[in-house]
Amino acid sequence: MSLCEWYAKREVLLTGVTSELGRALLEKILRCLPDVRVYVVLRFQNGLNGEERLKKIFTSPGYERLRQEMPGAMSRVKTFEGNLLYEDLALSIEDKASLREVTVAFHAAGPHDSFLEYCQELPKLRSIAAASSIFRHRGRIAECLQNEKIPNLPVALVRFPCIGPAYKEPMPGFVESLKGPTALMVGAGFACGNSELPAEIIPIDIAVNTMIAAAWEVGITNATKPVVYNASQLGCTWDDLIKKSRRASSKFPYPTFGIRGMTSIEPLYWILVIFLEWLPSLIYDIVFGLCGRKQSNFLLVLKMSIFVPNKVYLRGILLHYFIQKKSAAEVHRILVQTYDDNALSDTTCRDWFRRFKNNDFQLEDKERSGAPKKFQDKELEQLLDEDPSQTLSELGKILHVDESTVSKRLKGLGLIQKQGHWVPYELKPRDVLLQRQKRKGFLPTGDRYRLQLMRLSRALKEKRPLYAQRHDKMILLHDNARPHVAKPVKTYLETLKWEVLPHPPYSPGIAPSDFHLFRSMAHGLADRRFHSYEEAQKWIDSWIASKDMSFFRRGIHVLPDRWEKVVSSDGQYFK
Structure with a gap:
């Protein structure tokens, strides 16, 4: 069966679409496989939801050919809000x-662990293609698993070198951004390395074709275990590539100094970069600035000559523009335009500008004495109760820990970021059990309880459609547990206009779940032993299913008698 026939009318899941490879892969699928429907998982970022980020991709220059040949291609793409760092990709039940x-x-x-775990839950999955990098490995690279932990799935693990400009599609020589090997080709400066070694570059359209073909081959061979593919390279050395790029520059000149090459002597490399690239560019910008012209050459050289800047280097750029009396917001926009995901956050830029104003020009991280600061989950929960839209950076600064520590704690609490707010995600029973084992006394927070109330309200409207029309009063009885009286819960109940019955402190005897449901269940649990969480859950589900409607009705009807005691005790505690 041919590749196009095999892909016809299939539904495809795509993650990592905002990467250079992901963008090109989506464009290729939509343009060359017209019967395929694509589902894309994207997270909320920089004030844009998944659908808005996808529209931004569709308006980019790389999709010009697709927009001309197939204007309605976007209708075949559906976005789902999720996150690759969380189980089940943080997808909702409806999305799954x-x-x-x-x-x-x-x-x-991006990381593929959660992605592959989720793929095990797709009942009709025939094939998976996952991109990896050859630079994760040391020594000789073979067609076998080395450092990867891959489950037994029909996976094509495709290892790529550096991604270079397109060979033919969507147009010859097309590239999304000038960085890495592409900058070397156009004469943006020297690289540090051995020029006699093979040029580890693959054109982006060849990489995309490899991904699509690898998934097809795994599918038609009905593979049940991972298959490793090492993508082909250009077949020339770095020295050959540099010579050919010089000849190309004579026909297609690019506005650079035309300085290109590779040296294995690191001190020489930095001397050449500083004096032949950065210094001339800085002088160029200063002169243009004095003439009232736009300053961009220094920024352009930095963009092309630096592949992945470290934080000290980025702080140096902040200091450079601080001296030029630019604002933190302006510099943040410049960094985002230049380094995309590698740029410093807006909050970080403002923080460093405050340091500079206080005459603190030390760009290196200050040494911290003693053990790293510890904090309780309650501190983190309290901060999120006050403002659930705070970023990892903001939370880390308040708690005096790094972002990775905050991220791990949030994951442990079962929280993900959706629409710019930290909210709980759907936990599986085994996840709840693990959390209870990790943290003694696990209790739901106010946000979790508010989410439960939202589901209850939605279920009432779906299962009792006349409820909303009759405007019947909803009376809610719950105890005084902290999540039940949390400010977000009280505010949400006010919007629902539900009446909440006052509950005497320490009085579980007036809740139907306690005096009727759990008491009856306790008799059934006598002398029972469970060996797993799943076994206990199965028994509880079957026990509840065995009770008819009259059982639950009796528990509600006893409630008025119980509440007479509440009235007679004037709302005080009673046994």
């Missing part, structure tokens, strides 16, 4: 139900 027809999955960038 929509993805059950997926037969092919592509992972273009």
Whole structure:
């Protein structure tokens, strides 16, 4: 069966679409496989939801050919809000139900552990193609698993070198951004390395074709275990590439100093970069600035000559523009335009500008004495109760820990970021059990309880459609547990206009769940022993299913008698 025939009318899942490879992969699928429907998982970022980020991709220059040849291609793409760092990709129950027809999955960038775990839940999945990098390995690279932990799935693990300009599609020589090997080709400066070694570059359209073909081959061979593909390279050395790029520059000149090459002597490399690239560019910008012209050459050289800048280097750029009396917001925009995801956050830029104003020009991290600061989960929960839209950076600064520590704690609490707010995600029973084992006394927070109330309100409207029309009063009885009286819960109940019955402190005897449901269940649990969480859950589900409607009605009807005691005791505690 040919590749196009095999892909016809399939539903495809794609993650990592904002990466350079992911963008090109989506464009290729939509343009060359017209019967394929694509589902994309994107997270909320920089004030944009997944759908808005996808629209931004569709308006980029790399999609010009697709927009001309197939204007309605975007209608075949559906976005789901999720996150690659969380289990089940942080997808909602409804979203996961929509993805059950997926037969092919592509992972273009980012960590693949959660992605592959989720793929095990797709019942009709035939093939997976996941991108990896050869630079994760040392020594000789073979067609076998080395450092990867891959489950037994029909996975094509495709290892790529550096991604270079397109060979043919969507147009010859097309590139999303000038960095890495592309900057070397156009004469943006020297690289540090051995010029006699093979040029570890692959054109981006060849990389995309490899991904699509690898998934097809795994599918038609009905593979049940991971298959490793090492993508081909250009077949020339770095020295050959530099010579050919010089000849190309004579026909297609690019506005650079035309200084290109590679040296293995690191001190010589930095001397050449500073004196032949950075210094002339800085002088160029100063002269243009004095003439009232736009200053961009220094920024352009930095963009092309630095592949992945470290934080000290980025702080140096902040200091440079601080001296030029630019604002932190302006510099943040410049960094985002230049380094994309590698740029410092807006909050970090403002923080460093405050340091500079206080005459603190030390760019290195200050040494911290003693053990790293510890904090309790309650501190983190309290901060999120006050403002659930705070970023990892902001939370880390308040708690005096790094962002990775905050991220791990949030994951442990079962929280993910959606629409710019930290909210709980759907936990599986085994996850709840693990959390209870990790943290003694696990209790739901106010946000979790508010989410439960939202589901209850939605279920009432779906299962009791006349409830909303009759405007019947909803009376809620719950105890005084902290989540029940949390400010977010009280505010949400006010919007629902539900009446909340006052509850005497320490009086579980007036709640139907306590005096009727749990008491009856306790008799059934006598002398029972469970060996797993799943076994206990199965028994509870079957026990509840065995009770008819009259059982639950009796518990509600006893409530008025119980509440007479509340009235007679004037709302005080009673046994």
